[in-house]
Amino acid sequence: MIHLSHVSKSYKTSTRPALDDVSLDVEKGEFSFLIGPSGSGKSTFLRMLLREESPSKGEIVVAGHNLGKMRRSKVPAHRRSLGCVFQDFRLLQNKTVDQNIAFALEVIGRPRSVIKKVVPEVLDLVGLEGKANRMPHELSGGEQQRVAIARAFVNRPLLLLADEPTGNLDPDTSGDIMLLLERINRTGTTVLMATHDNNIVDSMRRRVIELQLGKIVRDESRGVYGVGR
Amino acid sequence: MRAGYVFSEVATGLRRNVTMTIAMILTTGISLGLLGLGLLIVKMTDDTKAIYGDKVEILIYLTADQSKEDPNCLQPLCSGLLTELQANPEISEVYFESQEQAYERYKKQFANQPAMLEIATADALQASFHIKLYDPQRFEVITQQYGDRQGVGSIQDQAAFLERLFVVLNGMRNATIILAVIQAAAAFLLISNMVQIAAYTRRTETEIMRLVGASRWRTQLPFLIEAVVAGLIGAAIAVGGLFAVKTFVLDRTLGALFRSGILPAVSTADLVTVAPILGGAGAVLAAVSAYVTLRLYVRI
Numbered sequence: 001m002i003h004l005s006h007v008s009k010s011y012k013t014s015t016r017p018a019l020d021d022v023s024l025d026v027e028k029g030e031f032s033f034l035i036g037p038s039g040s041g042k043s044t045f046l047r048m049l050l051r052e053e054s055p056s057k058g059e060i061v062v063a064g065h066n067l068g069k070m071r072r073s074k075v076p077a078h079r080r081s082l083g084c085v086f087q088d089f090r091l092l093q094n095k096t097v098d099q100n101i102a103f104a105l106e107v108i109g110r111p112r113s114v115i116k117k118v119v120p121e122v123l124d125l126v127g128l129e130g131k132a133n134r135m136p137h138e139l140s141g142g143e144q145q146r147v148a149i150a151r152a153f154v155n156r157p158l159l160l161l162a163d164e165p166t167g168n169l170d171p172d173t174s175g176d177i178m179l180l181l182e183r184i185n186r187t188g189t190t191v192l193m194a195t196h197d198n199n200i201v202d203s204m205r206r207r208v209i210e211l212q213l214g215k216i217v218r219d220e221s222r223g224v225y226g227v228g229r
Numbered sequence: 230m231r232a233g234y235v236f237s238e239v240a241t242g243l244r245r246n247v248t249m250t251i252a253m254i255l256t257t258g259i260s261l262g263l264l265g266l267g268l269l270i271v272k273m274t275d276d277t278k279a280i281y282g283d284k285v286e287i288l289i290y291l292t293a294d295q296s297k298e299d300p301n302c303l304q305p306l307c308s309g310l311l312t313e314l315q316a317n318p319e320i321s322e323v324y325f326e327s328q329e330q331a332y333e334r335y336k337k338q339f340a341n342q343p344a345m346l347e348i349a350t351a352d353a354l355q356a357s358f359h360i361k362l363y364d365p366q367r368f369e370v371i372t373q374q375y376g377d378r379q380g381v382g383s384i385q386d387q388a389a390f391l392e393r394l395f396v397v398l399n400g401m402r403n404a405t406i407i408l409a410v411i412q413a414a415a416a417f418l419l420i421s422n423m424v425q426i427a428a429y430t431r432r433t434e435t436e437i438m439r440l441v442g443a444s445r446w447r448t449q450l451p452f453l454i455e456a457v458v459a460g461l462i463g464a465a466i467a468v469g470g471l472f473a474v475k476t477f478v479l480d481r482t483l484g485a486l487f488r489s490g491i492l493p494a495v496s497t498a499d500l501v502t503v504a505p506i507l508g509g510a511g512a513v514l515a516a517v518s519a520y521v522t523l524r525l526y527v528r529i
């Protein structure tokens with residue numbers, strides 16, 4: 001699903017590379033955590049999979065597409081096959097829950113009939129039935145993140161990228177979000193999640209990829225967050 | 230992609246920064262109005278050329294006394310002059326117009342203006358020779374040869390008058406077009422600014438569109454349409470302004486000259502011809518500015 005070989009990324013404004021000679025494979029259907037201290041390159045890693053950034057060196061293949069060779073005009077189609085969620089939810093504050101999800105479908109040209117059908121379905125799936133007409137500010141953080149996950153998942157992506165999705169949530173709510181991500185993973189969607197949350201990582205016992213200063217320092221298939229942290 | 234959806238985005242966008250949008254629309258309107266004025270002047274110049282065309286003549290006016298004493302140019306002084314003119318190798322055509330004929334022509338010219346008709350009688354007009362030269366530039370020769378002759382009052386060269394008129398018209402045309410271009414540059418920058426502000430206020434939308442994989446085209450479209458709609462409103466203001474100038478300025482001050490056919494009138498039809506040109510220019514200006522701005526400043 002994801003293949004990186006010798007990928008490095010240096011930002012123009014910084015002296016140290018954000019990612020340094022990273023090679024990695026993630027199989028279809030896997031659930032993996034990307035951990036590491038602040039500034040270790042987790043977000044950079046995810047942004048490159050979205051092709052928001054391009055690597056300075058190396059090759060990235062996502063779902064069979066070589067991102068380095070991908071033409072600019074093909075990037076939108078690539079992003080449609082991915083879903084992504086963030087710590088800050090990124091909802092449109094002036095739209096209701098169902099409009100937020102519909103927006104993501106409208107702008108990629110989905111027919112209205114399809115939108116009408118799939119929006120309630122995905123809201124059910126994330127446990128937001130009955131909240132379709134709420135505005136984002138009328139929802140708890142956990143509920144807002146559910147909306148964001150619904151929006152990311154509504155197109156049934158092959159790969160879901162999550163950048164600290166529980167970063168703004170309390171432990172209980174985080175647990176609920178993790179259950180949801182697990183459910184999504186069980187439908188066959190590959191999930192890659194960057195996080196700081198050791199409790200979550202320790203309780204899930206999934207693959208753990210640890211970055212430090214842009215290098216992979218650990219890659220365990222049923223790992224914990226780390227000793228002494 | 231549903232048109233209704235895009236348009237509701239556009240409407241919200243235009244309302245969102247009203248002051249900026251108004252400034253931009255007015256500047257575009259002024260620019261296009263000046264462009265339209267320039268085009269109308271070009272039209273007027275062409276029409277003037279068409280009205281006069283090869284009819285430009287030199288008029289040798291006889292004195293008032295001479296006009297009255299020999300109304301039909303039968304006496305030697307007048308008929309001698311006529312024969313001489315006919316024999317002149319510079320002159321291609323010449324004919325005599327009596328006071329009475331001048332009055333008839335005058336009456337026809339001002340047929341629908343009773344005020345003009347009241348102030349004139351046949352006596353007030355002069356008899357004249359209407360002359361065409363082989364080479365219209367050689368007007369001086371006629372003044373030299375006939376200016377001091379007995380019975381000759383004054384000599385008028387229509388070509389010289391038109392020449393001066395065209396110099397004025399062309400000058401006005403150049404001035405309006407230069408101003409239009411300067412205003413267009415200002416409008417271009419204001420549109421660019423408007424698009425930047427719009428893109429900034431809608432950065433979350435744009436960001437989400439990018440992440441969910443909306444095409445570049447779909448992401449830019451609302452901004453482009455917004456700019457083009459503003460440009461078209463500017464064009465409408467320009468056309469309205471030109472219509473006001475025509476009705477309240479031109480027709481009031483120059484109406485008499487228009488109706489008598491001395492100067493070509495600016496007609497509503499002319500405005501109708503100019504309107505789509507201004508609309509097109511406004512739309513293109515706005516679209517190009519928005520497109521360039523989105524390319525340069527906005528990550529989509």
Ligand SMILES: Nc1ncnc2c1ncn2[C@@H]1O[C@H](COP(=O)(O)OP(=O)(O)OP(=O)(O)O)[C@@H](O)[C@H]1O
Nearest residue numbers: 011012013014018037038039040041042043044045
């Ligand atoms: N757009 C950018 N321009 C320049 N440098 C950047 C940019 N984004 C990130 N960096 C740098 O790259 C390095 C990795 O940043 P990144 O955001 O990937 O870290 P992270 O692991 O996600 O950190 P956090 O846990 O705090 O989110 C950091 O040193 C950061 O300063």
Ligand SMILES: [Mg+2]
Nearest residue numbers: 042043044163
């Ligand atoms: Mg980060």
